Amino acid sequence: MxxxxxxxxxxxxxxxGDKKAFDLLVLKxxxxxxxxxxxFVYNPSDAQDIAQEAxxxxxxxxxxxxxxxxxxxxxxRIAVNTAKNHLAVKSRRPLESAHDIDDVEQIExxxxxxxxxxxxxxxxxDEIQETIINSxxxxxxxxKIAITLREVEGLSYEDIAxxxxxxxxxxxxxxxxARESIDKELKPLIxx
Amino acid sequence: xxxxxxxxxxxxxxxxxxxxLTHESSPVIDSLLQDNEAKQTWTRYHLxxxxxxxxxxEHIGDISTNVSQAIASEPTVxxxxxxxxSDLMKPVMGFAIAAxxxxxxxxxxxxxxxxxxxxxxxxTGQSVIAQSSIATSQPSxxxxxxxxxxxxxxxxxxxxxxxxxxxxxxxVNHNEYRANTGVSGMPPHVRMVANxxxxxxx
Numbered sequence: 001m002x003x004x005x006x007x008x009x010x011x012x013x014x015x016x017g018d019k020k021a022f023d024l025l026v027l028k029x030x031x032x033x034x035x036x037x038x039x040f041v042y043n044p045s046d047a048q049d050i051a052q053e054a055x056x057x058x059x060x061x062x063x064x065x066x067x068x069x070x071x072x073x074x075x076x077r078i079a080v081n082t083a084k085n086h087l088a089v090k091s092r093r094p095l096e097s098a099h100d101i102d103d104v105e106q107i108e109x110x111x112x113x114x115x116x117x118x119x120x121x122x123x124x125x126d127e128i129q130e131t132i133i134n135s136x137x138x139x140x141x142x143x144k145i146a147i148t149l150r151e152v153e154g155l156s157y158e159d160i161a162x163x164x165x166x167x168x169x170x171x172x173x174x175x176x177x178a179r180e181s182i183d184k185e186l187k188p189l190i191x192x
Numbered sequence: 193x194x195x196x197x198x199x200x201x202x203x204x205x206x207x208x209x210x211x212x213l214t215h216e217s218s219p220v221i222d223s224l225l226q227d228n229e230a231k232q233t234w235t236r237y238h239l240x241x242x243x244x245x246x247x248x249x250e251h252i253g254d255i256s257t258n259v260s261q262a263i264a265s266e267p268t269v270x271x272x273x274x275x276x277x278s279d280l281m282k283p284v285m286g287f288a289i290a291a292x293x294x295x296x297x298x299x300x301x302x303x304x305x306x307x308x309x310x311x312x313x314x315x316t317g318q319s320v321i322a323q324s325s326i327a328t329s330q331p332s333x334x335x336x337x338x339x340x341x342x343x344x345x346x347x348x349x350x351x352x353x354x355x356x357x358x359x360x361x362x363x364v365n366h367n368e369y370r371a372n373t374g375v376s377g378m379p380p381h382v383r384m385v386a387n388x389x390x391x392x393x394x
Contacts, residue, residue: 004211009221015271019263020225026256027235031242035249044251052255056262063271125248132243150210151244157212176206180199183236190236 007071014062022062026055029072033079040083050086054079131189135182146171147178193227202233209237 007028013021033054038047058078065074136144142164149155149163160171193201204220207213213220224230235256242248 005214006211017268023260026259028238030255032247035247038249048253052258055259059263063269129243151241176203179206182240
């Protein structure tokens with residue numbers, strides 16, 4: 001994962017005393033960090049508490065963050081260490097105790113290891129995923145390809161422009177229109 | 193904010209989410225920090241990406257409010273300012289300037305002593321020291337050094353003006369040290385005096 005210019009700018013703002021800029025980093029990474037922590041703890045509520053603690057620790061440690069690694073890489077380590085400390089305190093084994101930190105990253109998107117998902121939580125996640133997938137399916141082909149290449153394949157606008165044989169501005173517009181269309185369906189669901 | 197501006201901002205947020213707004217990101221970040229609706233758009237766009245990449249947790253909750261409240265009571269973090277390169281170079285620059293000044297001074301005086309007629313004005317026959325930043329910038333000396341012209345075996349003493357007394361002391365010390373250690377260099381002042389005495393005896 002490459003270093004995000006936006007993350008760097010937000011980190012610099014926080015380091016210059018702008019606390020609100022940290023909110024944007026939390027909003028960006030909270031689901032991913034909660035998902036990561038949930039590999040270590042069974043209880044979804046614990047996962048949220050640990051993720052919250054990890055973000056607060058990260059905020060306190062930000063003056064010492066020199067940007068040698070990407071913000072998420074740094075945040076990732078803090079979250080894993082916080083989860084491990086939590087387990088040590090509770091004297092419980094993590095869900096995947098045999099896994100190293102690096103292995104956890106590889107299984108980050110793997111849902112097979114989850115055992116204690118409550119029906120309510122599953123319903124919400126499934127509903128969100130279903131809404132997003134249905135919205136993408138309903139998109140015109142060029143928008144569908146553009147958003148998929150960006151979000152799933154992780155291609156840059158430049159690479160997508162080459163792949164789709166169109167200007168970068170068109171790629172930017174297509175990805176926005178795709179997101180806008182998905183967001184129209186997602187927004188009422190989130191705001192319920 | 194009207195509909196058109198809102199859509200324009202959302203388009204910029206979309207590019208910012210993809211890290212493709214490097215040149216114009218700062219005002220968009222400002223908008224995100226001030227406009228709650230823009231912030232929600234930022235959140236949902238990232239949620240879409242997390243969903244498509246399989247990063248959604250089992251319990252989709254928003255911890256940002258709690259984190260924000262906890263941080264509000266924390267002292268504001270301020271990263272220590274990075275040292276400017278000029279600050280780091282200051283000691284080195286000081287040493288370099290001192291060494292350069294000393295080297296120029298030694299060279300000038302050596303030239304004046306070792307090369308016959310060197311430091312002597314061709315027209316007037318007066319001895320001069322090559323103009324250096326030190327010599328020209330310092331006030332006149334109360335006790336000026338003397339240069340001895342040994343040409344044709346005849347000792348001639350010239351008054352040299354505008355030489356820093358510290359430089360003069362340094363040169364004397366330097367010559368004495370060189371003479372004591374037997375290292376060849378500029379002839380010590382004692383030798384010059386002896387030469388002058390010999391010339392007078394003749």
